[in-house]
Amino acid sequence: MTELYFLFAGIIITLLFIAFFAGIEIAFVNANRLTVELKKKQGKKSGIILSRLMEHPSRFIGICLVGFNIALVVYGLLVSELFKGFFHIQNPYGKLFLDTSISWLLVVIAGEFLPKAFFRARSDNMISFFAPLASFFYNRFLPLLQVFVSFSESILKYLFNVRIKEGEDQFSMVDVEYFLQQSKEQDESNPDVNKELLQNALLLPNIKIRQCLVPRTEIEAVEISNSIADIHKKFEETKLSKILIYEGNIDNILGYVHQLDLFKKPESIRSVLLPISVVPESMNATDLINKFTRERKSIAWVIDEFGGTAGIITMEDVLEEIFGEIKDEYDTEEFVEKQLAENEYIFSGRLELDYLTETYNLEFPENESETLSGYIINEHETIPKPKERIIIDRYEFDILNVSDTRIEMVKIKVLK
Incomplete structure (x- = not known):
């Protein structure tokens, strides 16, 4: 036993x-x-x-x-x-x-x-x-x-001519994502812990250049045949630190001029012309940052599948995908406010409710939101889609433009 x-x-x-x-x-x-x-x-x-x-x-x-x-x-x-x-x-x-x-x-x-x-x-x-x-x-x-x-x-x-090489293990994306999710669950009660930046950084490899470039219609550029006085004037008007230089048309960009080079008192634009990197619009943001770091550049010419100019992109444009919009002393924020008819308006979503009440005699119920975008989202309980029509109280809202986090433009009609 x-x-x-x-x-x-x-x-x-x-x-x-x-x-x-x-x-x-x-x-x-x-x-x-x-x-x-x-x-x-x-x-x-x-x-x-x-x-x-x-x-x-x-x-x-x-x-x-x-x-x-x-x-x-x-x-x-x-x-x-x-x-x-x-x-x-x-x-x-x-x-x-x-x-x-x-x-x-x-x-x-x-x-x-x-x-x-x-x-x-x-x-x-x-x-x-x-x-x-x-x-x-x-x-x-x-x-x-x-x-x-x-x-x-x-x-x-x-016997098999196979050699085993044990490499150094690095942290994987899964490790970081899991840690971030775990930290969110643990620190949900702490409003001071902001993990949005890390989450944005994790999503960076999935972001293509075409999503954050400056489109060709907004490019500030000067023809190579222009004078130094012309580019001086362009710098003063735009407040930019770099101006693109093209020959013939915007699809043939030769390079760019930095404003600091104008202190050298050059005789022509060509004498201070700097080369610009060319990247496809399908490149992801992480590869672009690595390219900028490797080449010590901060601006690139983005081309489309046909070889034409899709736009330009700077290091600042990429970093804004992580940190949000980066403003300098020359950035101005313009809000749209237009009255179409007696009871119809087009407003920027970031206009404050108090301002709309004072200026246009529009009354909104007391709400935790300060802006028109926040008011609509709180009442609708989600970020609406473009062209969506929403009725809240005595107002009909036609959503004209929406970003990932807010309503950019909305048309309002006061219902009788």
């Missing part, structure tokens, strides 16, 4: 080890590396341990494999010994089938599916909690693993 208890205890212990190695492997694979590095910077023991283990992830996976298989072999021997006293089947094949079925079902459910599902659902918490135990087995099994790895690499190298 004592031997039976020992067998039961041994089986339970080996099942726990099987569950641990199977679960810790899944937790390690799904753990967020950025979170681990932050814990390390904070001096937390689990972060220090896990950071060391993540320096060689393949080794840790191998350690889990070694531990799992050792526990599995011991489990099989103990189960076989236990079943000798329970099942008295004369047919050896029938006994093998019954022993295998029961032991397999037990190890798959208790040692594989349930632990993996649990560890995967709580990967960061579980990997942090079991970090000391994982480090213990790592240190004990590492010499054995190195023997197996060396043997395997020798076979790959000398």
Whole structure:
């Protein structure tokens, strides 16, 4: 009877080890590396341990494999010994089938599916909690693993001419996105924590240049044959620091002139002409930033699929995709306010409700919003689509222009 208890205890212990190695492997694979590095910077023991283990992830996976298989072999021997006293089947094949079925079902459910599902659902918490135990087995099994790895690499190298090169693992986009989502959930109650910039930065690789360029109709440019006085005048009118130079038409841009070069008192525009990079409108914003950094430039000529000028783009245009609109001392904000008929108006969405009430005698109920755009969005409970018609109280709103975050232009009709 004592031997039976020992067998039961041994089986339970080996099942726990099987569950641990199977679960810790899944937790390690799904753990967020950025979170681990932050814990390390904070001096937390689990972060220090896990950071060391993540320096060689393949080794840790191998350690889990070694531990799992050792526990599995011991489990099989103990189960076989236990079943000798329970099942008295004369047919050896029938006994093998019954022993295998029961032991397999037990190890798959208790040692594989349930632990993996649990560890995967709580990967960061579980990997942090079991970090000391994982480090213990790592240190004990590492010499054995190195023997197996060396043997395997020798076979790959000398028999199959395959060389294993373990590169440095970097943070993936998934790591950062998961960390951002996790931080949002934890810091939702803290209004001072603004993670919009990081989220915008994550979306930057998905943004094409065509989405943020200055279109060709808004390009400020000067013909190469013009005089220095002409470009002086252009700089004064536009308040820009760079003016594009073209020959013949805007589809043939030669370069640009920087306003600082005019202090050199050049004789002609060509003498201070600087080369401009050419990029396709399908390039993404991240590649453009890398190109600007590499070439030490901050402006590029954007061409369309036919080789014509689609527009121009600057580093400031790209950065505005992360930080929002960047204004300098020469930027002016113009709001549209036009009365079409006695009870019809066109307004910019950013006009304040108080201003509309004073100027046009339009009455709006008390609302948390300060602008017309905010009032419509709050009442409509979502950002409307262009050309959508909305009726709120005694006003009919025709949405003319909408951005991702607000209503830019709206037509209002006062209903009688």
